[in-house]
Amino acid sequence: MIDELKKASQKMTKSMESLSNNLSKIRTGRAHPSILDAITVEYYGQEVPLNQVANIKIEDAKTLQLNVWEKNMIKEVEKSIISSDLGLNPAVSGNLIRIPLPPLTEERRKELVKLVKQEGENCKVSVRNIRRDANNKLKQLLKRKINFRR
Template identity: 60%
Template sequence: MINDIKKDAESRMGKSVEALKTELTKLRTGRAHTSLLDHVMVEYYGSQVPLNQVASISVGDARTLTVQPWEKPMVQKVEKAILESDLGLNPATSGEVIRVPLPALTEERRKDMIRIVRQEGENTRVAIRNIRRDAISDFKSLLKDKEITEDEEHKAEEEIQKLTDKYIAKVDEALEAKEKDLMEI
């Protein structure tokens, strides 16, 4: 029973860290990468679908993304979706290919991005601590139902705390790497 609770907590903490890493890839650094457009939605025959389902996205060079819709009528819709996204990008269409140049980040914009990164990190830390709280409450209810002893409960709580520390360290590593990435010119 204790092992089940620990496994569940560890898997949920791992998912929280993965979700953070996914969110961090969406934040723009100075370099072009295809995941930047992952959350852009395009109107496709009456429904909203992710951009990568209606077009191929590739990196043209360090500061340019190339988007090629699979259907010619989609070119304007894709361009409009990129333009209206919250990324602040200005796509340029030439025939059936859309080029998305990435402007250089200003110092002020970099600091804003770091603030966003830190906020995402804090949200993930809170999620991990909530998972720890849930696990500890499960241990306490097992103790109350007399399914485990007090010693087993204390040992389990210590192990959950070690897990929490491990995953918070992973969050800190991810944040540090992203901040370093953002501050590179």
């Protein structure tokens, strides 16, 4: 019975961690390296995450700076950033790529609010389902225990 509670607790924790992870990927007005986590680059015939071909750091509150390790990959990295659906326009200078983040528009803010609400609701539904399943299992175990004693 205690194992069932522990399993339910672990599932709820995973659900909350998933929500936290999903919320951290949402682009706000500030520069953060995790904005580029979803971008992949073709590297010698394979798609690899951007952070495996370049060092990503925050230059200032509105600008990210990428230091591409191989000079021949700069064009490929730039192309991947432009083709992503993030609306970013990189500027190349030598081995560095600077990515200024455009300010959030009113429309984009409203979309972000809807997205955050949806993510929160999905997490709540998940936790509710986990709790319901755990309660049902506990009720079944209690019924078996009562029937076993008779």
